[in-house]
Amino acid sequence: MPxxxxxxxxxxxxxxxxxxxxxxxxxxxxxxxxxxxxxxRNFAGLNFDAAAAKEGxxxxxxxxxKVLVAINTYPQAESWTRWTAALDQAAELxxxxxxxxxxxxxxxxxxxxPQLRLHLSVQGSATHYEAVNFxxxxxxxxxxxxxxxxxxxxxxxxxxxxxxxxxxxxFGGLCVMVExxxxxxxxxxxxxxxxxxxxxxxxxxxxxxxxxxLETRLNGILVNRFGPGEMAGYxxxxxxxxxxxGATYYAIEEPxxxxxxxxxxxxxxxxxxxxxxxxxxxxPAYVAQVTRVWRQALDACARNAQDYSVKxxxxxxxxxxxxxxxxxxxxxxxPWK
Amino acid sequence: xxxxxxPAGAPPRFLAESPIAAALSRLPSYPPSLLFxxxxxxxxxxxxxxxxxxxLQDKRIAIRVVDLGLAFHFRGTAIGxxxxxxxxEDLVIAAAARDxxxxxxxxEDPDTLFFARRLVMQGDTELxxxxxxxxxxxxxxxxxxxxxxxxxxxxxxxxxxxxxx
Numbered sequence: 001m002p003x004x005x006x007x008x009x010x011x012x013x014x015x016x017x018x019x020x021x022x023x024x025x026x027x028x029x030x031x032x033x034x035x036x037x038x039x040x041r042n043f044a045g046l047n048f049d050a051a052a053a054k055e056g057x058x059x060x061x062x063x064x065x066k067v068l069v070a071i072n073t074y075p076q077a078e079s080w081t082r083w084t085a086a087l088d089q090a091a092e093l094x095x096x097x098x099x100x101x102x103x104x105x106x107x108x109x110x111x112x113x114p115q116l117r118l119h120l121s122v123q124g125s126a127t128h129y130e131a132v133n134f135x136x137x138x139x140x141x142x143x144x145x146x147x148x149x150x151x152x153x154x155x156x157x158x159x160x161x162x163x164x165x166x167x168x169x170x171f172g173g174l175c176v177m178v179e180x181x182x183x184x185x186x187x188x189x190x191x192x193x194x195x196x197x198x199x200x201x202x203x204x205x206x207x208x209x210x211x212x213x214l215e216t217r218l219n220g221i222l223v224n225r226f227g228p229g230e231m232a233g234y235x236x237x238x239x240x241x242x243x244x245x246g247a248t249y250y251a252i253e254e255p256x257x258x259x260x261x262x263x264x265x266x267x268x269x270x271x272x273x274x275x276x277x278x279x280x281x282x283x284p285a286y287v288a289q290v291t292r293v294w295r296q297a298l299d300a301c302a303r304n305a306q307d308y309s310v311k312x313x314x315x316x317x318x319x320x321x322x323x324x325x326x327x328x329x330x331x332x333x334x335p336w337k
Numbered sequence: 338x339x340x341x342x343x344p345a346g347a348p349p350r351f352l353a354e355s356p357i358a359a360a361l362s363r364l365p366s367y368p369p370s371l372l373f374x375x376x377x378x379x380x381x382x383x384x385x386x387x388x389x390x391x392x393l394q395d396k397r398i399a400i401r402v403v404d405l406g407l408a409f410h411f412r413g414t415a416i417g418x419x420x421x422x423x424x425x426e427d428l429v430i431a432a433a434a435r436d437x438x439x440x441x442x443x444x445e446d447p448d449t450l451f452f453a454r455r456l457v458m459q460g461d462t463e464l465x466x467x468x469x470x471x472x473x474x475x476x477x478x479x480x481x482x483x484x485x486x487x488x489x490x491x492x493x494x495x496x497x498x499x500x501x502x
Contacts, residue, residue: 015474044463045389045470052474202463209457231452283473286446321449 008274026295042197066096072121123180165273172278255324370420373409401431
C-alpha cells in the first residue's frame with residue numbers, strides 16, 4: 001500500500017466534513033466508522049451512514065486518498081449479525097481496508113470477503129510479532145496498528161520480524177492504552193469501548209460549574225474538578241483525579257497528548273508503514289489543523305531525513321489543540337526497559 | 338472520591354463579564370431568543386437529519402454569550418426551534434461571542450475551546466454532543482449561512498455588530 005520508505009499519514013474522520021478536511025490537507029488515508037457500536041468512537045451524531053460513507057469514498061478516491069473503515073469493537077452473541085452487516089457494507093462500498101479487532105469477525109472477513117484488505121486494530125492489543133504473525137497466517141492481515149505501550153526499540157523488533165505493515169500512533173490524546181481490554185468505563189458508566197464503542201458514554205457525563213471549579217461527573221460520581229485557569233480534559237476515569245492516601249491527584253494517568261514528530265526519521269528507518277492521528281471525535285477544524293502540520297513534517301522528513309528537525313511552529317500549532325498541558329513521546333521513548 | 342450528590346448549578350465563572358454585559362443582561366431575554374430561534378430555523382432546521390431533530394424534541398436549550406451578558410432560550414419542536422423563557426434548561430452552552438463566532442466559521446474546534454475552558458456545556462451532555470457532531474457534519478460555509486439568514490436582516494445586523502467585540 002505505501003510507497004517504499006515513505007510513511008503514510010492516516011487521519012481521523014468523524015464526519016464527511018472531517019473526511020474532506022483530512023483529504024484536502026494531505027492525508028494519505030482516512031479512517032471512519034459507521035453510526036453504531038461497531039466502532040470505538042460511537043458517539044451521538046458522529047460517524048457515517050451509508051450515503052455519507054459512499055460520498056466519502058468517492059471524494060477520497062477522486063483525490064488519491066484511501067478510506068479505511070474501523071469495525072474495531074467486539075460483537076456479542078446476540079449482536080453478531082450487526083457486525084457482519086457492517087463488514088459487508090464496508091466491502092460493498094469499496095473500502096480500501098477494514099480495521100478489525102475481533103477474531104471471529106476477522107475469520108468472517110477472510111472467508112466472506114477474501115479480496116478485502118484487513119488491518120488489525122489497536123483494539124486487538126497485539127504487542128509482539130508472534131501475535132501479529134498469528135493474524136497474518138490465519139487471516140492474511142496486511143497491517144497492524146500497534147498499541148501505544150511499546151518503546152521504539154520494541155516497535156523495531158516487531159517490524160523486523162513480520163511481513164505485516166506496521167502502523168503506529170503519532171498524535172492525539174492518550175489514555176491508559178490497554179485498548180480492547182480496558183473495561184474501566186464499565187465500572188462507573190456500565191459501558192466500555194470494547195462492546196459499546198464509547199469510553200465514558202455521553203449519557204453518563206455531566207459537567208457542572210461550581211464555586212470550587214468545573215466538575216466532571218460520571219453517573220453522578222465526581223471524577224475530576226478543574227480549578228480556575230486549569231485546562232480541562234476528557235471525562236474518562238483513567239484521567240480522573242482521586243483521593244489516594246490523603247492526597248488528590250491524577251492517580252492513574254495525567255492528561256497528555258502524544259506527539260512524536262521528532263521520531264519521524266527513526267520511524268522511517270525502522271520501516272514503519274504509517275502514522276496514525278487520533279481524534280475521530282474531534283471537529284473538521286482540528287482535523288485540518290493537525291493534518292496540515294503532519295503533512296508538512298512527513299514531507300520534510302521524506303525529502304531529507306538527515307536534516308529533518310521539528311519546527312517550533314508545528315509544535316505551537318499542535319499544542320493549541322491538544323488535550324492536557326503536556327506533549328509526550330509516550331512509551332516510544334523510555335530510558336528503562 | 339466518594340459518590341456524592343450533584344450540587345446546585347452555578348453560572349459559569351470562567352470569563353469575566355464585560356461592563357456592557359451587565360447592562361445587556363438586564364434586558365428581557367425573550368426578544369433576542371425569538372430572533373435567535375428564527376435564525377436557527379432559517380440557517381439550520383431543514384438541514385438537520387432526522388435523528389438530530391428527534392433528539393431535540395421538547396429539549397430546552399440556552400446559549401449564553403458570556404461576555405455580552407446575552408442568553409438565548411429555545412426548545413426543539415416537531416416543526417422547528419421555538420423561543421422559550423428562562424429556566425429548566427436541559428442543556429446550557431456558554432462561551433464568549435468571539436469563540437461562538439469562531440465555531441460558527443469552523444475556524445476553531447469545540448474540544449480545543451473546552452480544554453482551554455473557553456466553552457462550557459452543562460446539562461445533557463449527550464444532547465450537546467449530538468448537536469456538536471451534527472453541526473460538524475453539515476457542510477455549510479460561512480457564506481452559505483449568511484445567505485440563509487438573508488430573510489432576517491435584523492439578525493444579520495446584530496451578528497455584524499457582535500462580531501466586532
